Amino acid sequence: MQTPLPLLVDAAIAPDRLAAVRLEGATVGYDAGPDVLIGASMDLKPGATAIVTGPSGAGKSTLLHLIRTALAPREGRVTLLGSDIARLSNASRAGLKRRIGYAAQEPQFLDDETLFDNVALPLNLDPTSRQTGQDVMDLLGFLGLTRDAARPAGALSSGQRKLAALARALVARPDIVLADDPLAGVGAEAEPKVVRLLTELSRLGAAVIVAASGPVSGLPGAVWRIREGRLELAPESVLKPLDPAR
Amino acid sequence: MLVSFLRPGLFISLAILIAAGLAVALGASGLGARAASEAAKATSGYTVRVLPPASEDALAKAVTALAAAPGVRTAQPMDAARAAQLLTRWGGRPINAADLPPLRLIEVRLFEAGDGVRTPALLTERLRTAGIAAEIYDAGPADPGRPAAVRLATIAGAGVCAALLLALYFAAAAAARSERIRVTLWADLGATRAATLAAFGRAGAEIAFLAGAAAVILALVAAPGVRMAAGETISFTSMIASLSSWDVFIALAAPLLAATAAALGARAGAAGAFDGADRLG
Numbered sequence: 001m002q003t004p005l006p007l008l009v010d011a012a013i014a015p016d017r018l019a020a021v022r023l024e025g026a027t028v029g030y031d032a033g034p035d036v037l038i039g040a041s042m043d044l045k046p047g048a049t050a051i052v053t054g055p056s057g058a059g060k061s062t063l064l065h066l067i068r069t070a071l072a073p074r075e076g077r078v079t080l081l082g083s084d085i086a087r088l089s090n091a092s093r094a095g096l097k098r099r100i101g102y103a104a105q106e107p108q109f110l111d112d113e114t115l116f117d118n119v120a121l122p123l124n125l126d127p128t129s130r131q132t133g134q135d136v137m138d139l140l141g142f143l144g145l146t147r148d149a150a151r152p153a154g155a156l157s158s159g160q161r162k163l164a165a166l167a168r169a170l171v172a173r174p175d176i177v178l179a180d181d182p183l184a185g186v187g188a189e190a191e192p193k194v195v196r197l198l199t200e201l202s203r204l205g206a207a208v209i210v211a212a213s214g215p216v217s218g219l220p221g222a223v224w225r226i227r228e229g230r231l232e233l234a235p236e237s238v239l240k241p242l243d244p245a246r
Numbered sequence: 247m248l249v250s251f252l253r254p255g256l257f258i259s260l261a262i263l264i265a266a267g268l269a270v271a272l273g274a275s276g277l278g279a280r281a282a283s284e285a286a287k288a289t290s291g292y293t294v295r296v297l298p299p300a301s302e303d304a305l306a307k308a309v310t311a312l313a314a315a316p317g318v319r320t321a322q323p324m325d326a327a328r329a330a331q332l333l334t335r336w337g338g339r340p341i342n343a344a345d346l347p348p349l350r351l352i353e354v355r356l357f358e359a360g361d362g363v364r365t366p367a368l369l370t371e372r373l374r375t376a377g378i379a380a381e382i383y384d385a386g387p388a389d390p391g392r393p394a395a396v397r398l399a400t401i402a403g404a405g406v407c408a409a410l411l412l413a414l415y416f417a418a419a420a421a422a423r424s425e426r427i428r429v430t431l432w433a434d435l436g437a438t439r440a441a442t443l444a445a446f447g448r449a450g451a452e453i454a455f456l457a458g459a460a461a462v463i464l465a466l467v468a469a470p471g472v473r474m475a476a477g478e479t480i481s482f483t484s485m486i487a488s489l490s491s492w493d494v495f496i497a498l499a500a501p502l503l504a505a506t507a508a509a510l511g512a513r514a515g516a517a518g519a520f521d522g523a524d525r526l527g
Contacts, residue, residue, distance in 0.1 A: 068434070070434070090439060091439075091440075094436045094439075094524075096436070097433075097435065098435065099436075102434065108427050108430065108431060109427075109431075110428055110431065121431065121435060122436075125248075125432060125435050125436060125441070
C-alpha cells in the first residue's frame with residue numbers, strides 16, 4: 001500500500017477528511033474473475049487532478065469503474081464525497097452518480113437522438129441542476145461541435161463521439177470527473193481544448209482522474225501508475241514540490 | 247419527453263392489435279345480445295293442457311284456435327317424445343316416452359316476449375270460445391342451447407379483452423427492454439429506479455392510449471364486418487341501435503385499459519433493464 005507523503009507531494013494525495021475520492025486498500029475484479037486491482041489506495045482532494053497511466057489492460061478503466069460505483073470493492077473501502085459506497089442505498093448511490101461525470105473510452109449514446117439531447121441528458125435527469133441548454137451549447141461550441149448539435153449522435157465520427165462524451169460528463173459541473181483516455185482519437189486540434197476543459201473543471205473544484213496510456217501533455221496533476229494490479233504514485237509525482245497555489 | 251415509444255411501426259401495430267381485439271369483443275357482445283334476444287323470444291311461450299274428458303278432435307280444435315290467436319307464432323301438439331324430453335329436463339331423471347299416458351298438451355310459441363298477464367287470458371278466452379277446457383302454463387325454453395350461447399359469447403368477449411391486455415403488457419415490456427442502452431445510460435448518469443420506471447410507464451401509457459383511441463375508430467368500422475361474417479344481417483342504423491351501454495363502455499374504456507396495461511408492461515421491462523444496468527458488480 002502506498003504511503004501518502006503529505007508534505008512532499010501534490011495536494012492530490014494529501015490526506016484530508018474531505019477527500020473527494022478516497023480508496024483504502026481497494027481490491028476489485030469482474031464477477032468471478034481474478035483481481036484486477038489489488039489493495040489500491042488513493043486520496044484525491046477537490047480541485048486535484050490524478051493521471052493514471054499503465055499499459056493496456058493494466059486496470060485503468062477498472063479503476064474508473066470502481067470510482068463511478070459500477071463495481072464494488074472485494075476488499076477495502078471506497079469513499080466518494082464523504083460517502084462509503086458500500087453503505088449507500090440505491091437512491092443515495094444514484095444521487096452520488098449525478099455528482100460524477102464519466103467519459104468512457106468507447107462511449108454509448110442514444111444514436112437516434114441529437115447530439116444536443118445526448119449531451120443535455122444529465123441535466124434532464126437532474127431536476128435540481130442549474131445548468132441550462134445554453135451551457136450545453138457553450139460546451140459544444142468550445143469543442144467545435146456547434147454545427148453537429150442537431151445531428152443524430154449515431155452520425156458522429158468516433159472522434160466527435162469522444163468529445164461529446166466529455167461534454168456530457170462535464171455539462172452538469174460534477175464534483176468528480178473521470179475521463180478514460182480522453183485524448184485518444186479526438187485529433188490534434190481538439191487535444192488542447194480537452195486539456196483546458198479538464199484543467200478548468202479542476203480549477204473550479206472538481207477532482208479529476210484521467211486514465212491515459214502515458215502522461216497527458218499540458219495537464220497538471222499527480223501521475224499514478226498501475227503495475228501488475230498495484231496502483232502506485234509515480235516517482236516524479238512523489239518528488240514534485242508542493243504547488244504554492246494549493 | 248425523456249422516453250417516447252411513439253414510433254410509427256409500434257403505434258400501428260398496437261392500434262391494429264387493439265382494434266382487432268375490440269372488434270372481436272364488440273362482435274361477441276353483439277352476438278351475445280342477439281343470442282339473448284333469440285333466447286328470450288324462444289322462451290316466450292306457453293304449454294296448454296286440454297282438460298279431460300277430451301277427444302282427439304278437441305285437441306285439434308284447440309290447436310286451431312290457439313294458432314289463430316294474435317301474437318301466436320306456432321301452436322303444435324306435443325308428442326310423447328318431446329314431452330319425455332321436457333320432463334327429463336325438468337325432473338332430472340330419464341323418462342321413457344313409451345311410459346307416458348296421453349298428455350293432450352299443446353306447445354304455443356309467441357312472436358315476441360309474452361305479456362305474462364294478458365296473453366294467457368287471451369288464450370283462455372279463445373279456447374273457451376272454441377268450447378275447450380284447458381289449463382295454461384309457462385313453457386320451458388324451446389332451445390336449451392341458447393343461454394349457453396349467450397354465456398359463450400360473453401366469455402369469448404372477456405377472454406379476448408384479457409388476451410389483448412396481456413398482449414399489450416408484453417409488447418410494452420419488450421419495447422422497454424429494447425431500450426437497454428437508454429436505461430444503462432440513465433443508470434450511469436444517476437437516474438433513480440423509481441424515476442426511470444415512471445418515465446417508461448408514461449411512455450407506454452402515452453402510445454397505448456393514442457393507439458387505443460385510434461383503435462376504437464377502427465373497431466367501430468371492423469365490428470360490423472365480424473358480425474356479418476358470423477351470419478348476422480346488419481345495416482348502419484341497426485348497428486347503432488344494437489350498441490349496448492356495455493359496447494359504449496368497452497369503446498370508451500379501451501384506451502384507458504390499454505394505457506394501463508402498457509404502462510405496467512413498460513415499467514416491468516424497464517425494471518429488468520435497470521436492475522441489470524445498476525448492478526454493483
